[in-house]
Amino acid sequence: MKVHRLTPTHVAEYRAFMLQAYANEPEAFTATVAEREPLPLEWWLTRVSDQPDATELVFGAFVESRLVGVTGLRYKLRPRTRHKATLFGMCVLRDFTGRGIGRSLVAAVFEQALLMPELRVVQLTVTQSNIPALRLYESCGFVPFGIEPFANKISEGFVSKVHMWRSVDPDVP
Numbered sequence: 001m002k003v004h005r006l007t008p009t010h011v012a013e014y015r016a017f018m019l020q021a022y023a024n025e026p027e028a029f030t031a032t033v034a035e036r037e038p039l040p041l042e043w044w045l046t047r048v049s050d051q052p053d054a055t056e057l058v059f060g061a062f063v064e065s066r067l068v069g070v071t072g073l074r075y076k077l078r079p080r081t082r083h084k085a086t087l088f089g090m091c092v093l094r095d096f097t098g099r100g101i102g103r104s105l106v107a108a109v110f111e112q113a114l115l116m117p118e119l120r121v122v123q124l125t126v127t128q129s130n131i132p133a134l135r136l137y138e139s140c141g142f143v144p145f146g147i148e149p150f151a152n153k154i155s156e157g158f159v160s161k162v163h164m165w166r167s168v169d170p171d172v173p
């Protein structure tokens, strides 16, 4: 398994992967297929842009050249918040879970975060009932700092989201 940053050449594969993820894991994601499927390819290209001013980037995990897992990192530009970034869009194909791929994707995000001198904190949100994802993030050092009730409306009702954070500096607990 190899993890590397996606580039514009991966845009179609990434789009297909995420649309499948939204369809298969509706409780895990805020985005829906209905929202994202009509978006032009340019929207997806901003996620995998390789330009130096890109504010979003995505890492992919590949097994024998097949994309089997992804996650993204989104920077903020405003002076008072650009020390924080957001980990988003984490998903590993079900047939490939339990092999350390999620953990490797988080590690790739933090390797990247260390290259950004101003970045101090990575935050994320995770649906409260999503135990595999909560355990993954806890095992990678993320700490919960609040629960947002009624965060997302899904077909069965409302779900809460746990907000988590982790320092980029490995020496800060």
Ligand SMILES: CC(C)(COP(=O)(O)OP(=O)(O)OC[C@H]1O[C@@H](n2cnc3c(N)ncnc32)[C@H](O)[C@@H]1OP(=O)(O)O)[C@@H](O)C(=O)NCCC(=O)NCCS
Pocket: 025, 028, 029, 089, 090, 091, 092, 093, 096, 097, 098, 099, 100, 101, 102, 103, 104, 125, 126, 127, 130, 131, 132, 133, 134, 135, 136, 137, 139
């Ligand atoms: C959550 C998810 C990304 C985990 O990916 P993964 O590749 O299976 O995770 P890893 O194999 O790297 O597991 C790392 C750690 O996470 C925890 N973990 C992962 N799956 C778990 C499960 N089903 N139950 C309990 N803990 C689990 C364990 O602590 C594990 O460490 P261990 O294997 O040493 O015990 C994957 O299940 C997934 O894509 N789920 C659907 C989409 C989703 O929920 N995305 C998150 C949105 S916030």
